[in-house]
Amino acid sequence: MQLENILWSIEDGVGVATFNRPKALNALDTRTIGELSQLLDAVLADRAVRALILTGAGDKAFVAGADIAQMAGLSPLEARRFAERGERTLARLEGLSIPTIAAVNGFALGGGCELAMACDLVYASGRARFGQPEVNLGLIPAFGGTQRLARRVGPGRALEIILTGEPIDAVKAKEVGLVLEVLAPEQLLPHALQVARKVASRAPAAVALAKRTLHAGLAVDIATAGELERQAFALLFGTEDTKEGLKAFVEKRPPSYRGT
Numbered sequence: 318m319q320l321e322n323i324l325w326s327i328e329d330g331v332g333v334a335t336f337n338r339p340k341a342l343n344a345l346d347t348r349t350i351g352e353l354s355q356l357l358d359a360v361l362a363d364r365a366v367r368a369l370i371l372t373g374a375g376d377k378a379f380v381a382g383a384d385i386a387q388m389a390g391l392s393p394l395e396a397r398r399f400a401e402r403g404e405r406t407l408a409r410l411e412g413l414s415i416p417t418i419a420a421v422n423g424f425a426l427g428g429g430c431e432l433a434m435a436c437d438l439v440y441a442s443g444r445a446r447f448g449q450p451e452v453n454l455g456l457i458p459a460f461g462g463t464q465r466l467a468r469r470v471g472p473g474r475a476l477e478i479i480l481t482g483e484p485i486d487a488v489k490a491k492e493v494g495l496v497l498e499v500l501a502p503e504q505l506l507p508h509a510l511q512v513a514r515k516v517a518s519r520a521p522a523a524v525a526l527a528k529r530t531l532h533a534g535l536a537v538d539i540a541t542a543g544e545l546e547r548q549a550f551a552l553l554f555g556t557e558d559t560k561e562g563l564k565a566f567v568e569k570r571p572p573s574y575r576g577t
């Protein structure tokens with residue numbers, strides 16, 4: 318992998334991707350989005366990576382949005398391609414079968430807030446600021462932000478955040494349901510790693526199907542969603558890990574999952 322703008326490490330089966338473009342507060346240019354896409358390919362191919370954490374380098378920004386200087390030169394067709402590329406990459410991130418965690422250490426604005434919302438779990442340091450300031454630039458969120466924010470915090474709050482373009486602090490973000498926990502800056506990554514390791518220790522197929530069923534269920538009516546849930550539940554009985562999990566409980570020992 319040729320990564321210039323994302324630092325990548327793997328610890329105990331947990332991959333940590335750190336956005337690192339200090340001169341632009343880690344903003345997403347086309348190169349960085351391409352690198353994220355490459356990284357997702359690598360994560361998909363590597364069964365040893367069982368959870369993924371996204372964070373930002375430095376103490377100021379998670380990701381301050383799409384790269385504004387680069388966007389300023391786009392034609393309408395280029396803008397459409399840029400938005401499609403970003404949205405497709407975030408949809409792939411959201412659809413990963415392993416758990417994903419955004420550890421938001423500073424500004425998560427525009428595309429940065431959209432990136433965090435494409436992760437399963439969002440934790441923030443007290444320094445974090447979230448917002449969709451696109452209207453200040455004569456734009457609208459275009460990496461899925463109008464949709465994911467409304468699903469996370471409800472349409473009323475989403476409209477308030479999107480239409481005013483004003484950022485909210487970490488405490489407010491927790492209050493509205495965008496963030497799960499607010500931590501001291503030095504506790505943020507250790508907390509994210511602790512949660513990632515816990516989820517990574519569970520049966521991988523069960524984790525993957527729980528996540529897929531939840532997302533698929535939100536897109537359909539509740540009766541259809543219930544049917545999807547029952548199908549996923551039944552499917553697990555064909556895996557060795559489910560047999561192991563049930564057997565280990567009966568035998569009063571910890572389960573040993575192999576991802577099979």
Ligand code: CO8
Nearest residue numbers: 340341342344381382383384385396400426427428459460
């Ligand atoms: N893109 C490019 N460069 C940026 C960005 C960005 N999003 N954010 C900050 N920078 C750069 C600044 O230009 C500055 O560079 P320089 O030192 O060369 O002047 C450097 O980072 C440091 O920033 P500031 O000096 O502005 O730092 P402050 O502490 O004063 O302010 C803020 C921090 C409040 C975060 C401020 O930088 C800011 O408002 N940034 C822009 C945030 C923003 O509007 N983000 C949303 C962008 S739009 C978007 O994400 C749309 C997504 C959908 C795309 C669809 C594509 C078609």
